[in-house]
Amino acid sequence: MRKIFTVISLLIPLLAIAQASPQQAPSEAVTADTPSSGTSRAMPLRYEIWVTLDPARKMLHGRETIRWTNTTRDTVPDIWFHLYWNAFKNEKSAMMREARKEGLGEDSHGDFDVRDGNWGWIDVESIRLQGGGDLTPAMEFMAPDEPRHPDDRTVMRLKLPRPLAPGKAVGLELAFKAKVPRTIRRSGYYHNGYFLGQWFPKPGVYEEGQGWNCHSYHLNSEFFADFADFTVHITVPRGYVVGAAGREIARSDDPQAGTTTHTFLQERIHDFAWTADPDYIRLERDFIAAREVSEKEYLEVAGALRLPLEQVRLPDVKMILLINPEHRGQVERHFQALRMALKYYGLWYGPYPYPQVTMVDPPFRSGSGGMEYQTLFTAGTQVLPTPQANLPEMVIVHEFGHGYWYGLSASNEFEEAWLDEGLNTYSTGKVLAKAYGPGSVPFTLAGIPLTRYCGSFKYSDLELDRMAAVHASRLDPVVAASWRFASSVSYGMNVYMRAATNLRTMENLIGKEAMLRVMRAFQTRFRFRHPRSRDFIATASEVSGRDLGWLFDELFFTANDWDYAVDSAVSREVRAARGVFDRGGRKAETSRRMARRQDREKKEKTYVTRVRVRRLGEARPGGGVRLKVLTVFEDGTRKVEGWDGQGRWTEFTYEGRSKVAYAQVDPETIFLIDRDLSNNSYVARAKSAGALRWSAKLQFWLQNLLQFASALI
């Protein structure tokens, strides 16, 4: 309940957030390698975990030591833990109940149709103070979110024997066991393939003055955790190929047990996932910055970001790929996509700070594809990929990109998922457009690509994002707690595509370079920290030098449509006026005949043009932004006006020698989020060819449909 209030109390001040510029150092004064300052905290956590995989019983047996330091000014009485896998324990977990509410998993094949014996769970068998007493009896399960799910077992509270004073640390030793589920929500097994995310007891995030931020695992939610140093010892049967977050620092065989123990180490991450499969092919390549980025590119980016050249130079990174044997032919495609991601995310949003990144092509049917973890992510492809569809490239770029927006600027995905998904969907679109251009829709028939005949339909990410965005805008605001959305569909479309389309709109409004600086500044300032929406808004306003609070109020915090339209653009000839007029103190009437004669005698005709523009949606511009209204006449004359867009309509009148050709509101399509871009313009003389083309196509498709149907008669 308290967490919900945290969210709500966050939203209200955001309405006036533009004025609330944070007291930060200049945007680039903090670099990726500089420890965060100001509101950031020192890293409060350190883990060492020993885990053994028992493939026969599909079990994990683990020991975990945690050292948690109270880096706040509060005295902390307890520690809250996530036990994520208990979401897969039974149908009473918050996730399963939410899934059932949406009709997921009942009589359908999918993640939530769990067959008997396939459930997963995690038990903390014991918990002790390091060098101290047994705290196991002090554990209790919590249901922190509304609506409550009292039988949910994904959050556990441990009452400490003594409250922890500021600056003090506590060491805990946990023993746990976990049943690996048949893959659900990216974690689990299929055959001999294992993908293991969110698999260990993991403390929530303690927020000063707020308490523990530790939500139940919901249907739509992802994760939130503190940065930590991890040392993880993974024991698997010999012959398994293991991939994990971080770098492998040791490996030892136990011939008697027939096992191998891999030790991985990684500092400053907040998530640790691993995978094991005897069939993986493990390959390595190097991202060599000097080879990938030219001096000219560095100069261009440094210029756009207004940074010294040295601050945009990229480090070399080791790329590790675990790939299925049947996808062996796509190895270079995977590495090339990762190179592009490392290059452009690095150039635009800051150098990748870790020495290596592991990319996993997950086992077939594992359901683990397309997911991000720190320094490790899963891609996803098929044995017959559509050549021009930018798959698996899109997945690789997107999932790697999460390493920046959920990974480095570690936002709270439970409460403000757009700060990860939205920013990353926006960034993915930019990188894909730069590296690959538009992609084809991957039409297939029985798994076989039909590119030869359907490959001409190209799309860009921003087009598809907008398609989802305008359909989602009335469902929910973009910023809301993940379990508060009307449905999974609304969550996905708002948090990913609508947020990305809104960011495109912001980019169009403030300019590409300013947007690049905003994103870079946000990433750099909040690396290894937990930013909120208010931080992004403040950064955007400060760096762009414009009040952007209204844009977030209108497009992120409400479920309002943006839709402006040119209602009409009509020119009428100015004719001689009829009636009685005072001329020289006398009344003189201009008759119909006289007026016609005057019109005929005119050497040049004059026209009055009226352009009427309407606001059809509820969302409106603010911050002094005026909508541009362009009117183009047949002789090529152009008139540009501004409108504050506040009223329901406005009208512009012109008198001149030429008729109107067309009028257009927002001619540069700054507001990409506009619900109907077609009505942004009005062409005086109808052009039928395009409409005819599509009518003809529809006719042809219908003729074929009818013939297919009648083939059986």
Place this chain on the structure above:
Amino acid sequence: MSILKLFAKAFGSTARQGRLARRLWALNFLFSLLIIAPLAVAIHGHASHSLAADSVLVRLDVHWLTDLSTRYMESAPMLLALLAAAVLAYLLLVVFLNGGVIGRLGRPPGADGPAAFFHDCGLYFWRFLRVALLSIPFYLIAAGVIHRLVAALLGALTRRAATEWPVIIASGLRLLALVLLLGIVSMFFDYVKIGLVTRGSRKVLKEAWRTLKFVGRRFFRAWGLYLLAGLAFVLLTLAYLEVARVLPKGTPPLVLAVFVWQQMYVLGRQFSRILFFASEIEFARQEMSGAREKIREE
């Protein structure tokens, strides 16, 4: 006569009945036009006074598609219902037209004008409607029971698949099984209709029983011929697609050229439909005359 020769003969007789294909094409075109006209007006209203008109002329503009979908999203259920009703009405029309097609192909040459064609349409309509109704449970059994069994078997075989290939192959086999099963039912009822015309019978059930025995005795030859006609349709479609993908677009004359090519394909499909009937009629004729000669010899 081999089925290849039979097929060639049927191809010749279909080609000679060119006006039948043109007639069917014209009716198909007009029927579709009636359905599309209101949509075309809506599209025209949406695009023609917008600058989007220029971009939709050259490509499928995703922004325009988005605009169109947001505007008409709420009407989608009604449009789908209308479409379903249109398909149903068209099926009735085809039942009616089949009488004319098989009547013209199945009977000795005579008057060949529209009057004779529509006379046959009317003459066989109720018989063919009963055939169509009778075929429904067979299609349901083929698609709903037998195909499901096949799909379940393939699913069981690939349930534990550890790689993707078996699943892709199974998916292809499932699709193939569905097409073949529906084809067999369709072929069987084609022979029922042919029997009703050539024998002048009115009793559908009796004819169906007779057809069962007829097709049952020579199933693979009949099916082989049917698949040959199916192959002709596939080749026709591939030829259409190959040309369509290289046709340039973007100007009104090219839009017209593409439309003409599309309509030629629709005409080709009508030809292909008649070819199915013609090959089956040739096959039935040959087999019946063979049987008669055998009886005479005995």
